[in-house]
Amino acid sequence: MTTLLSRPAPVAVAKPDPAPPKRRSRRWIGTLATPVVVFVFSSLLTFGLGALSPSNPAAAVLGETATPADIARMNHEFGLDRPLPVQYVDWLFSALRGDLGRSYFTTIPVADSIFAALPVDLALAGLAILLAVLIGGAAGIGAALRQGGRLDRTVTAVASALGTLPPFVLGIGLIIIFSVLLKALPAGGYVPLENGLGQWLRFAILPALALSLDIAASIARQLRTSLVGQLGENYVTGAVVRGLGTRRVLFGHALRNAIGPALTVLGIGVPMILGGAVVTEKIFNLPGLAQLALQASGQHDVPLIQGTLLVTVTVVLICNTLVNIAVLRLTPQGKR
């Protein structure tokens, strides 16, 4: 055996065959398939809520003078006399085709009302998310780098204070400052994006800011915590000892791993933004989805309520999936 006589480099004999890309692909499948399952659960919830309704829609629409026969005829017309599972499947598949039924009161297709209002919310939420990421990201990184310093204490204090503030107070505060005192921006109203970015921004910036600050505070807090945690990890010490330089250690290594939890906070924040939009739309008098929901709620208009809920949930799910994909791309090793 001549190989034993020569002087071989020590050899690492380790796990049988490396490269298990299987797990990575399984995580991808999970990330993409889970939202579908969740959508089914959410739609069940939405539909179930309608089924729980104590008032008979037909009776409500037809009024006190309706005879039982009238009500039965109307129930049949709306398909309300079929078994619930059948109704659900029918409702879900219609919804997937874009048919969300008709309003009990106006008989306008629910989808039409919703898609008239949705662009306002999407544009507003998009701007709010952008602001939240910019403000929260900068504040969080700054606080982590100056841990214990004045900036850190300021960010922590402001973030905590924002968390104790009822959301509508913020919106009204902004109106007082920018519209009433400075007279710089309109106090309410809306022009669509098609009228030009500048015009749109004049009306959208205040409500978007009001919506974003709460989430920005959460992002700042989370990013600070996880970045401080990452900066204490051994691999950061390792990178420092390799002489990689502060900027590279921070942006190339630590931030990459710290950003996941902050992105997750953003994912959780999307429903908060859409929920907060209800209040904001009322304060700034915007023609959005929330106003529609509020109006539908007042009239107990079940199809319209279900429609807004389902569409909101869908938007949230899409946003969450995008966030999950981003997290997956950033941290391929999965949860540690």
Next chain:
Amino acid sequence: MSTLLAVDGLDVTFDRHRVLADLSLHVQAGEILGIIGETGSGKTTLARAVVGLSPVRAGRITFEGTDLTALRGKARRAWRRAGQVQYVFQDPLRALDPQHTVARIVAEGLVVAGTLDRAAIDARVRAALAQVGLDQSLAARLPGQISGGQRQRVLLARAVALQPRLLLCDEPVSALDASNRNHVLRLLADLRDRSGVTVVVISHDLSSLAGIADRVAVLYGGRLVEQGPIGRVLSEPRHPYTALLTASAPSVRREHPIPARALRPAPDHRPVAAFGPDACSYASRCPFATQACVTAPSTAGSEWSVACHHADAWRSRLAVGAMSTRRTA
């Protein structure tokens, strides 16, 4: 000497991954048995299987005629409360409840058993602490307030308090420095000498293990590759893996009889055959493997047994030049 614990044909499978394969090992009453092997060789799984923490797929584990693998529900709980077999966990920090005092931790098994009154339990706890050389003043401390060596001994005291007949210690010294390591191992030897407790120790420090153990069992890839009297097995290993382990053990003065590199596969080593799950578990890494190794070797010998097709031949294939000592200073 009589057999206290008998493991026969044990198979343990996690997620379709076979962690222990057809493993048989007998522990004699009153002996100290050392178990060695690398990470993932199945040492811990074997110890956990004995106390019912590993999913046994096939095989029997009998303690003085009681089939432990068959115990379920009430019977198993009664068996456990009797405290005859105690498992000492590897990582003291994870195995001690951070909110409980040392005294409460050591008393737990006695309290659960419920056969003693408070005063008797307290006396047993004091005795157990003394037995492992811990000061009584530590009794009121929390695990976070004592040193690593002390935590390791608290784990031991918790097991000793139940006056077990068999003690399974999982890497009790891996986190300790040399002096503390010897201290804990000496405690185990004392326990055996004074109370006749049978001890199974999993350890990777061969030299100190050889100081206290009677026999050793070597595991590789979920199979038992060699077992026998520890002094003879370690000085004249009959399995190439045991030989690699002894040659790799760092030492302050020894000139290794066979350099470790002569026992490792060459950098361009290619397995001589496709070794499947039924092959010798060491074959794909063994520089002496041949076509014969595609089947698992049977275990030969009783007092000193080895599972290798080439147990008697591989030494002759060591190149003469490789027999020089490896220290080049």
Next chain:
Amino acid sequence: MSTLTAVRLPSARLALSVLAVVTFLAVAGGTVAPHDPLLQDPDLALRGPSLIHPFGTDYLGRDVFSRLLAGTGTTVVAALESVGVGLALGVLPGLASLWLGRTVEWVLLRAVDAVMTLPFIVFAIAVTGILGNGLSQAMVAIGVLFAPLFFRVTRAAGLSLTRAHYVEAAELFGASRWRILRTHVWGKVVPTVAVTAAQATGGALLAVSSLTFLGIGVQPPAPTWGGVLASELGFLSQQPWAPVIPAALIMVAVAALNALADAIRPGGAA
């Protein structure tokens, strides 16, 4: 115990005093109010603070101080109601997801994911729209949405325990499930759940005020903190300072809850 020592922190003491006052007002509020919170007097509408009306009057001439005192009970009960619902729907399923096998775990996890996609206010509006406009309906809706929070927190605390070797060690002594739960699990899960409950109560206070601001849940004459704030906001031009009082009240209560949560958080205040 860390939970008890934490209470000696000055911030925790302050927070506890604030919460004690709020609790007292919630119980006694209406009876200590100097005026009838519903009594209208058009002649006195929108007056500034005075000896008789320390916080001034609202647009119907009602005493703001009395309305805030009387509204404390409704507000606090509503918040606690939602947290109670969240606890009930979150904690047990959270533990169940660890102990009852993979199928239960999978279904629960997906259900939680689904509930988490629902925005608080939109869902509350939908629920009140369909099931009737009452504070209880709205708060049950909010409580349902709190459930995932408690579910995750309980599950995370429990998950680390199922991997703790001292739980295994107790099993090896032959300890019963119940004993393990009592001696090893309880002491670790309860503080975590308590922290979450304190924070959720703060969140619920904010949600109640938002809903009342939108006119959901509370019928107009009945006073609540959010309702007072909402009505003051309508008269900013006449009395720009007026909303500050109810807003500050809400903020102080929420801040006290958050401070308390920080103090009892396992591992100490950050």
Next chain:
Amino acid sequence: MSAVLRVDNLHVSVGGGSGTSSAGAAAAREAVRDVSFTIGRGESVGLVGESGSGKTLTCRAVLGVLPPGVAVTGGGIHLGGGSSGADVELTGLDRRGWDAVRGNRLAAVFQDPASYLNPSLTVGRQLAEQLRLKRRLPRNQTRAAAVELLAAMGLRRATAVYDQYPHELSGGMLQRALIAIAVAGEPELLVADEATTALDAAVQAEVLDLLRQLREERGLALLLVSHDLAVVAEVCDRVAVFYAGEIVEQGPTADVIANPRHPYTEALLRVASLGDWRRRDLEVIPGRPPEPGAMPVGCRFAARCAHATDTCATPVALSTVDDRQVRCHRAATLELVGA
């Protein structure tokens, strides 16, 4: 032989300044006191001692990564001039100065290799980064150079390893990858802080072989820190024995082991792994080292020493005999047993 590293009268203190609640600002404790040693070009020096003896803090001071609240309070750490650069005094170096030294002239590997790699980047990417930054390789050459370097560290299937994430590799493979990253910038000195401690025995021997090989092939100087005297004995030319923050004995490894002159070294040898497979009584060192806040004025080992006399209560200096340094009043008269 020119020195690669010279540590002169190093003092490291814990606490003071940003101290924790119990310790006041004045209660700074000295964790490392008056430590001096040099490492010649291509030489390997071992620091050995139990946990808390100051060996790890000494090596962290050399690398400039002391934990928060710990600082060098005296002495110097001097990186010798040589082929690749000028003399540098490391204490008091600014951030830029450190970045120029680390990775280029000074590199390190540690215990628990998995934690020292960024978990979300492939091994190859982290090695390539080092090659690009420290050896100024252009982007299109880094991959080939990285794979070659990984293979040179004895990693099989180096091409596959390049594209793998840290969690997909075993401890031994990770430590090899980390050594590859460490030597990528062709440093003169490699610091190995308990680098083989957590590895399996067979893997530990492989990694120690690799370190020996790197010394021979690349003339790399080695500062090896270990609690295990046997590991130091396997690799190091010279050894410094630490006890309670001080060096108590220093000299050529073979000499120190055969003829210890300090009673603590003798005690360490008694408890060390002997390569002896016989049944025997395992020895322990009775007692515990003094608490960092309550160091005795005299010999710090006296309380545990079998040879201690009254003189041992007086301060003891490091004395030099031949190429051996010993901190013991009785070094000249004691007959100690080696291994």
